[in-house]
Amino acid sequence: MGLSIFDSSFIMEKVKKNKPELTTEEIVAKYRPVVSFRVRKSLGSGTPDWEDVVNNIIVNVIEKLQKGEFRGDSSIGTFIYTITSRRIIDHIRQKSKVLKHAPEPNPFLAPYEEIENKERAEVLTKAIDKLKPKYKEILHLYYYKELSRGEVAQRLSITPRRVSERINYAQKLLSKIIKK
Amino acid sequence: MRICKFEYLIDDYLLGKLSEDKRAEFEEHYFNCPLCFEKTVQRDELISVIKTKGSSIFQDIQVPKEEKRPSVFESVYAFLTPREWATAAVSAALLLIVVFGVLPNIKATSPDFYINDDRVRGPSITLISPVIEDMKVIPSQFRWQGLGEDVEYKIYIYNHDLMWSGTTKENFIVLSEETKKLMISGEKYSWQVKAFSPEGILISVSSRVHFNISPQQ
Numbered sequence: 001m002g003l004s005i006f007d008s009s010f011i012m013e014k015v016k017k018n019k020p021e022l023t024t025e026e027i028v029a030k031y032r033p034v035v036s037f038r039v040r041k042s043l044g045s046g047t048p049d050w051e052d053v054v055n056n057i058i059v060n061v062i063e064k065l066q067k068g069e070f071r072g073d074s075s076i077g078t079f080i081y082t083i084t085s086r087r088i089i090d091h092i093r094q095k096s097k098v099l100k101h102a103p104e105p106n107p108f109l110a111p112y113e114e115i116e117n118k119e120r121a122e123v124l125t126k127a128i129d130k131l132k133p134k135y136k137e138i139l140h141l142y143y144y145k146e147l148s149r150g151e152v153a154q155r156l157s158i159t160p161r162r163v164s165e166r167i168n169y170a171q172k173l174l175s176k177i178i179k180k
Numbered sequence: 181m182r183i184c185k186f187e188y189l190i191d192d193y194l195l196g197k198l199s200e201d202k203r204a205e206f207e208e209h210y211f212n213c214p215l216c217f218e219k220t221v222q223r224d225e226l227i228s229v230i231k232t233k234g235s236s237i238f239q240d241i242q243v244p245k246e247e248k249r250p251s252v253f254e255s256v257y258a259f260l261t262p263r264e265w266a267t268a269a270v271s272a273a274l275l276l277i278v279v280f281g282v283l284p285n286i287k288a289t290s291p292d293f294y295i296n297d298d299r300v301r302g303p304s305i306t307l308i309s310p311v312i313e314d315m316k317v318i319p320s321q322f323r324w325q326g327l328g329e330d331v332e333y334k335i336y337i338y339n340h341d342l343m344w345s346g347t348t349k350e351n352f353i354v355l356s357e358e359t360k361k362l363m364i365s366g367e368k369y370s371w372q373v374k375a376f377s378p379e380g381i382l383i384s385v386s387s388r389v390h391f392n393i394s395p396q397q
Contacts, residue, residue, distance in 0.1 A: 157258055
């Protein structure tokens, strides 16, 4: 079972440190959350076997590193990104062959992960509720209604630049409220 | 706080608004940029919550109705915040005060320049008469604008070369009959005034004005 991006604060700390030379373990620790995120975005977190895909990618990366296939022509990040993209495409091709006539599987999440995600969502929901109306309004229009920056700006009689600034500030406020 | 040039793509990536190429470019970027990756994860979490719980979170939000297209004035007004407008107005007012209130009261000092190794300073001398090009009679009096007391003026009358010169402390000089006799009808003349300080320093020079004396019929 792979680590979720939500319960990997240790790994997130490692990701922030951009060491020049990393061991295989450190590379796995650093890039697992990134690979997980990319896979979830491509396959959808409701796909039951997304974590298997992540594990396959990580194993593939380690194998290639041990075989010396990474020669430093690109950054290690780009190297892992390329492997991840190829494996995702392979997985989708394979699935579309196998599941051509099969019913859609139900979204699946590990129980602990589901609880953790629910708790975090609750905290975030309460934090959004504490925001001033002008920030809630902008989150509502931009993320919930999915209006463009220009449309939001027009509705609120502000500039598109101010829309971006207000969204970024709302995100900062939320992080502050959650950390309290 | 550091800002990455790819940061502006985070929202569009998460909301599926990027083209295929841009999406791939951004994905490769966050594999290499921990800062953008962290921000993308945070923003993704926020968007996920808003998408799933938005109806309850925003139930008390009154959606502003789509307004008519703003006028040019409204667009210009919305370009800055009220505070920024106030700052701009104060700056503009200060600029106007400086341009129209202060600058005209600053008298520029007269430039120094050199004529034949003499340093010349002060305003130039304005000649008053004769300044008409065609004179019917030989002028007997030459007048210019004075520069103040204790200034000595030297007047030069040229034909082709210097014909006559005289000195006075007044702002005019009357030619003697002998001098007038030197001037002939139909000839072309010019005159110039130079001003000297009591110490004999050249302080100002007029322009050289030409005049003709019409032939007598």
